[in-house]
Amino acid sequence: MATRRHPTARQARLGSELRKLRDAAGLKATAAATLLGVSSVQMSQIESGIAGVSEERIRRLAANYACSDSALIDALVVMATDRTRGWWEEYRGVLPAAYLDLSELDHHATFRHDVAVIHVPGLFQTEDYARALFSYMNPEFPESEVEHRVHHRMKRRVVIEGPTPIPYEAVIHEAALRIKVAGRPASCAQLTRVAELSEEEHISVRVIPFGLDDFAGAGSAMVYVGGAVPRLDTVVRDAPHGTAFVDSEAQLDHFRTLFRRVKGESLDPGQSRDLIHKLIKEL
Incomplete structure (x- = not known):
């Protein structure tokens, strides 16, 4: 063996x-x-x-x-x-293992739910936005290290833009849409991309507006990935020392409930799209 x-x-x-x-x-x-x-x-x-x-x-x-x-x-x-050797294998030895694990998780996902509070979800990010994030968070990285991460993130978008996209729901706080991560032109391009993708049948975008009363869910950011059966679902969260994969039944139940609650407090897709277009005009 x-x-x-x-x-x-x-x-x-x-x-x-x-x-x-x-x-x-x-x-x-x-x-x-x-x-x-x-x-x-x-x-x-x-x-x-x-x-x-x-x-x-x-x-x-x-x-x-x-x-x-x-x-x-x-x-x-x-x-x-399963012996699938996906596109992410080209990054083995180039990027940390967690990046490859995330790509493999996406590849086998049946659906995905994101809650984003500070940054636009990774699957929505433009190259300029992602590059600004990686450069700021890792100022010691040489340009090549940053570019590997940017290119990897762009390739991960295949799960919602490829030939067999999965159902995807994103709940995004208005703060993440307003923060100018990469400057005004890049921010406009980023918001435009989110607005365009929100029109896709398999994608739902909901916004949590600043004006919402009694919203205490600022710490609810998560990536919830559906497995072949509910027991094999996975929650991905940023941890102090890297990426954490959560899969205990009790925790999965907790995050399912949390996602439903945050989603229920957000604007509906039409209202959310209107707000995004309003933010684009303000830039």
């Missing part, structure tokens, strides 16, 4: 889900290892994503764990057997 030195977030998630199934069944790792005919060390490697696992072994484990959720089991099998 071959092992990996650095499993991707998707590989680690597969192992984590298998461990959750085992815990729910009340079995120890040693018992699961016996079921597969492997050592306890090998079982630990499977559940940490360091080692791969076959379809046959996943289905054997699921049967012994008394898991009857066939949709979940099928989704785990796909995660284990």
Whole structure:
């Protein structure tokens, strides 16, 4: 059984889900290892994503764990057997692993919900806007490092602009639309892009206006990515030391509720589009 030195977030998630199934069944790792005919060390490697696992072994484990959720089991099998090497692989060794993990997460997403408070969502960003952000946040980076990040961000837009776009809902605070990250002309181009994309059938843009009373959700920024089944959804949040992937059931329920609440407090798509056009005219 071959092992990996650095499993991707998707590989680690597969192992984590298998461990959750085992815990729910009340079995120890040693018992699961016996079921597969492997050592306890090998079982630990499977559940940490360091080692791969076959379809046959996943289905054997699921049967012994008394898991009857066939949709979940099928989704785990796909995660284990999919050998996709996407466009993001060209950045391996060039950008931090989290950038590639985000791209892979997008690639397999069934939908995506964003809440943005300070900056325009990454999938909406223009090159000038993204470049200004990366340059400001990483002033020590040489130009080549900044450009790698900008080009990667532009390629990630394929999930909403490619041949098979996913449904995408973005809730954006007016603050993010008003802050001139890259100067007046670039800001105008950025707002114009958001307004144009808001016209697409698979994209919904809602704005939280400054004038909203009793809005305490300034800390609710998130990226919520739909999985093949709800249990495999993922929330992505910026953490002090990098990107955090949240996937516990309790946390997912919390963020689903939070997104519905923030969305419910925002303007509807038509009113939001009108506000964006008003901001463009003010520039």
